[in-house]
Amino acid sequence: MSERVKILVIGDIIGKAGRRALTEHLPALIDLHQIDFVVANGENLAHGFGLNERVAEEMFALGVHVLTNGNHCWDQREFLELVDEDDRYVRPMNFTEYAPGRGWTVQETGMGHKIAVINLIGQTFMGPWDCPFAAVDRAMDEIPDDVSAILVDMHAEATSEKMGMGWHMDGRASFVYGTHTHIPTCDEIIHASGTAYQSDIGMTGSYQSIIGMKVEGALYRMVRRLPQRFEAVERGGSIFATMVSINPDTRMATSIERIHIPPAQ
Ligand SMILES: [Fe+2]
Ligand SMILES: [Fe+2]
Incomplete structure (x- = not known):
């Protein structure tokens, strides 16, 4: 076994612009940086709203191991069943007890390291979810001891x-x-006891937008306070992602580095 596990974390992938950018660059990024494991947030994969099997499979085929989620989890109805059937998906652990699916999963790297991924959702400006701190403690009790790394996607508004x-x-x-x-x-x-931390990975999608949505419609809602559809921008996606190296014996991080790949001109 190698003495480090290299993990690439991708934040919210926004619709076609995000998917196109990853189709173009992700396999080469994995090669270049010798990435062992890729996790991405999938809550905006399908035109900005939730995810379905088709778009998720595109991401798995590119090398993504696990898709996390967030407040857009149930925007596509088929995901209610999909999340129950396939353990490459996680949804926030602190959703209610009625939510299908799981709040953490363990998947293996090509080298055989087991990687745990926990998904949480914040409470501040996010809705009446259960306590994410109690939920993560519960997840830690449940996760088997033989994992080489534990990743936590804290899907939240407040830094x-x-x-x-x-x-x-x-x-x-x-x-x-x-x-x-x-x-x-x-x-x-990297914190004092070895945990890497970043407040937000940032989206993979078009930044010629308002958080991934077409400016016109989003601005109309802000200026006029009248209803208007949100539509995801489909082209010009940037990739923002973060790489961490982890010592599998201690599970602690040894390096953290942000990556930005700008849109094609
Ligand atoms: Fe999002
Ligand atoms: Fe979200």
């Missing part, structure tokens, strides 16, 4: 709540990172 989760998990998780705001933060750090 303070995400930072709280980073410190709550310091020394226990390999990497705690935020998704949902669609804007990358440059605060990547």
